[in-house]
Amino acid sequence: MKNNIPILALSLSVALFGTLSAPSAEITINGVIGYQDTPLEPGGQWHVHDPARPQPPVVSPGKSFSENAAPPIDAIVLFDGKDTAQWRAQKTGGESPWKLQDGAMIADKDDIQTTQEFGDLQLHLEFREPATTEGDWGNRGNSGVFLMGLFEIQIFDCYHSNKIYADGATAGIYGQHPPQVNPCRPPGEWQTYDILFTAPRFDANGELVSPAYVTVIFNGVVVQNHQSIRGTTNHKSPGKYMKHSQTGPLALQYHHSPVAFRNIWVRPVSSMDEP
Numbered sequence: 001m002k003n004n005i006p007i008l009a010l011s012l013s014v015a016l017f018g019t020l021s022a023p024s025a026e027i028t029i030n031g032v033i034g035y036q037d038t039p040l041e042p043g044g045q046w047h048v049h050d051p052a053r054p055q056p057p058v059v060s061p062g063k064s065f066s067e068n069a070a071p072p073i074d075a076i077v078l079f080d081g082k083d084t085a086q087w088r089a090q091k092t093g094g095e096s097p098w099k100l101q102d103g104a105m106i107a108d109k110d111d112i113q114t115t116q117e118f119g120d121l122q123l124h125l126e127f128r129e130p131a132t133t134e135g136d137w138g139n140r141g142n143s144g145v146f147l148m149g150l151f152e153i154q155i156f157d158c159y160h161s162n163k164i165y166a167d168g169a170t171a172g173i174y175g176q177h178p179p180q181v182n183p184c185r186p187p188g189e190w191q192t193y194d195i196l197f198t199a200p201r202f203d204a205n206g207e208l209v210s211p212a213y214v215t216v217i218f219n220g221v222v223v224q225n226h227q228s229i230r231g232t233t234n235h236k237s238p239g240k241y242m243k244h245s246q247t248g249p250l251a252l253q254y255h256h257s258p259v260a261f262r263n264i265w266v267r268p269v270s271s272m273d274e275p
């Protein structure tokens with residue numbers, strides 16, 4: 001009898017939510033891996049993670065931009081190479097499991113998030129893809145910056161040979177907006193994100209008043225220009241808003257790749273709707 005309970009639960013969930021959908025199938029088009037049995041993006045031209053969606057053109061960045069940029073006096077320093085006190089393991093809430101190594105912290109075991117919460121902000125951070133990659137293609141230098149813990153600016157190894165769908169490329173708003181261009185540096189080199197973010201606004205009824213916006217300067221090149229975000233980013237989802245608070249923690253993803261981070265600081269900035 002005990003063994004029947006999961007079957008009963010499955011039958012009930014099928015009855016309540018409809019027939020089981022088949023898991024989506026990975027396909028490759030022109031060497032790019034993705035999916036075409038995922039929902040269509042608004043506008044109906046591309047599926048979420050569509051490998052046919054044009055890849056951002058490669059633009060070689062300048063030799064340097066904001067590497068080792070010293071934080072302004074009013075910045076909140078989230079990582080200065082010495083300790084991870086500003087971060088917590090996302091699942092457990094315990095100490096960050098990321099390792100410290102030569103002034104960097106290396107992604108390991110779990111996503112991490114800041115102990116403090118932020119809304120509108122200016123963010124500087126630096127990351128380095130591992131020089132060698134092994135295992136599943138989807139882990140290839142995979143990490144990400146989650147603004148408010150909800151909106152992922154992707155981190156991936158897209159140097160020249162990009163195998164991932166365009167809306168999963170480095171500096172893409174994951175599953176929504178590819179970067180305008182691809183100024184990736186080779187794995188093993190430090191790269192910079194300078195990000196301006198405006199949090200979404202909701203009215204008292206929980207209706208969206210204005211979406212989130214993000215500007216991303218990647219290695220000195222604008223790749224998202226005050227781009228609106230369609231809601232919380234998720235794998236195989238076109239994005240959806242549900243009312244949430246005005247602030248949230250900044251999170252960094254662990255996706256089975258030892259991506260390194262250094263020099264992370266943030267400045268909460270005045271929002272445009274406040275005098």
Ligand code: MG
Nearest residue numbers: 142143144155
């Ligand atoms: Mg990611």
